[in-house]
Amino acid sequence: MESTVQTYARSFPVTFNEARGVHLFDNTGKRYLDFLAGAGTLNYGHNHPELKAALIEYIQNDGIAHGLDMHTTAKAAFLTSLQQIILKPRGMDHVAQFTGPTGTNAVEAAMKLARKVTGRNNIVAFTNGFHGVSLGALAATGNQHHRGGAGTSMADVSRLPYDGYPGAGEDSLLLFETMLNDNSSGLDKPAAVLFEVVQGEGGLNASSFKWLQRLEKICRAHDILMIADDIQAGCGRTGTFFSFEPAGIKPDIITLSKSLSGMGLPFALVLLRPDLDQWEPGEHNGTFRGNNHAFVTARKALELFWKDDTFGADIRKKGEILTQRMQGIVDRFPKLYEKVKGRGLMQGIACHEGEMASIITKKCFERGLVIETAGPDGEVVKCLCPLIITEEQLNQGLDWLEEASAEADAERMRKAS
Incomplete structure (x- = not known):
């Protein structure tokens, strides 16, 4: 009954029916260590007990499930926690816009608002960026596989080289400024x-x-808004709640989704400077803007993990372990791997070519590790483990990755001989 458009089921051809913490279980009872985490949606793991308890209590008390954008106690509690725990400590006075329930909905709203406020059509996006697959967001997405599915032209986006893009030179923003x-x-x-x-x-x-x-300096000099797409890198994935925090920049608009709900519930949010809030009532809407169940779990996640820097410091520590272990794997298998990429618990290893990355992730799955690839040719073996993972569990997954790499390298040498 399911369309051929499905993807993850092809890479992980089993039927999953249970999940706890950092583990998935299939219908035979086999346990898998999850280094995919819903493509970055499950930063706090599967069915976190305190998030789950808060949601069950809310449902049992007949809390509002669907309320369009009406006022609800669940929304008020989330907004209060967002302001007190996340925004105020960071000196941010952004207001919240609840869009449709996915990241691409948030990106569409952000792009639309930028155009409305400035009166300009063009948006600058960067090489290898991914922002969603609805038409506005897809226009800003670089991946040709996804762009090819549009079936129509996509305009009003200019593409410029991202930091480190091959051939762009040391200062890839020089072209933009010039x-x-x-x-x-x-x-x-x-x-x-x-x-x-x-x-x-x-x-x-x-x-x-x-x-x-430097990007911020250029934007400020030319009155250009900055939209930070923090849908996958945000909610702690790189070691701070927002991925841009260590750079000290202040984006005008920020998009969040994926792990914002804390439990995999659909939820997306645009944060915008108050002076940019120039929408007419209902000008950008959606039937499922504001998922009240997600409000409950998102608030609980903020209160559990982000009241101080303890959780962030733990992520950064495990990120250092991940870097060291992955670099060791690169050094051991130079014929397979090129380099370690990413930051925090959003890192991976670039293979010399995509076919090898696919072979390695398949061998990982045979051992009980769910891990995917990324990159223009699927050449990066990508670790997105839950942020709550223990050092022991992290090392177990990396042991399996190293074993899979050794097996793939041995097969490569046999074929070469």
Whole structure:
């Protein structure tokens, strides 16, 4: 009954029916260590007991499940926690816009708002960026596989080289600044730049903090809005709640989704500077804007994990372990791997070619490790384990990755001989 468009079921051809913490279980009872985490949606693991208890209590008390954008106690509690725990400590006065329930809905709203506020059509996006597959967000997405499914033209987006893009030189933003200052460059002055601090689907390309700071300087000089797409890299994935925090930049608009709900419930949010809040009532809407069940679990997640830096520090510590272990695997198998990419618990290893990455992830799954690939040619073996993972569990998964790599390397040598 299911369309051929499905993807993950092809990579993990079993039927899952149970999940707890960092583990998935199939219908035969086999346990798998999850280094996919719902493509970054389950930062706090599967069915976190305190999040689950809060949701069950809310449902049992006949709490509002669907309320369009009406006021509810669940929404009020979430907004209060968001303001007190996340925004105020970071000196942010952004207001919240609840969009449709997926990340691409948030990106569409952010792009639309930037155009409305500035009166300009063009958006600058970057090579290897991924922002969703609805038409507006897809226009800003670089991946040709996804773009090819549009069936129509996609306009009003200019593509520029991301930090470290091959052939772009040491300062990839020099081209952007030069074109903005040249009235004959052909670059229409953009309403906004749309960027990821770490490009998840694009291959775990991580921008330097210096690059982000220079991007902000250029935008401020030319009255261009900054839209930070923090859908996959946010909610702690790189070691701070927002991925851009260590760079000290202040994006005008921020999109969040994926792990925002804390439990895999559909939930997306746009944070915007108050002066940019120029929507007319109902001008951008959606039947499922504001998932009250997600409000409950999102609030609980903020209160459990983000009242101080304890959780963030633990993520950064495990990120260092991940870097060291992955670098060791690269050093051991130079014929398979090129380099470690990413930041925090959003890292991976780039293979020399995509077919080998696919072989390695398949061998990982045979051992009980759920892990996927990323990058333009699927060449990066990508670790997105739950942030609550213990060091022992993290090392177990990396042991399996190293074993799978050894087996793949042995097969490569046999074929070569």
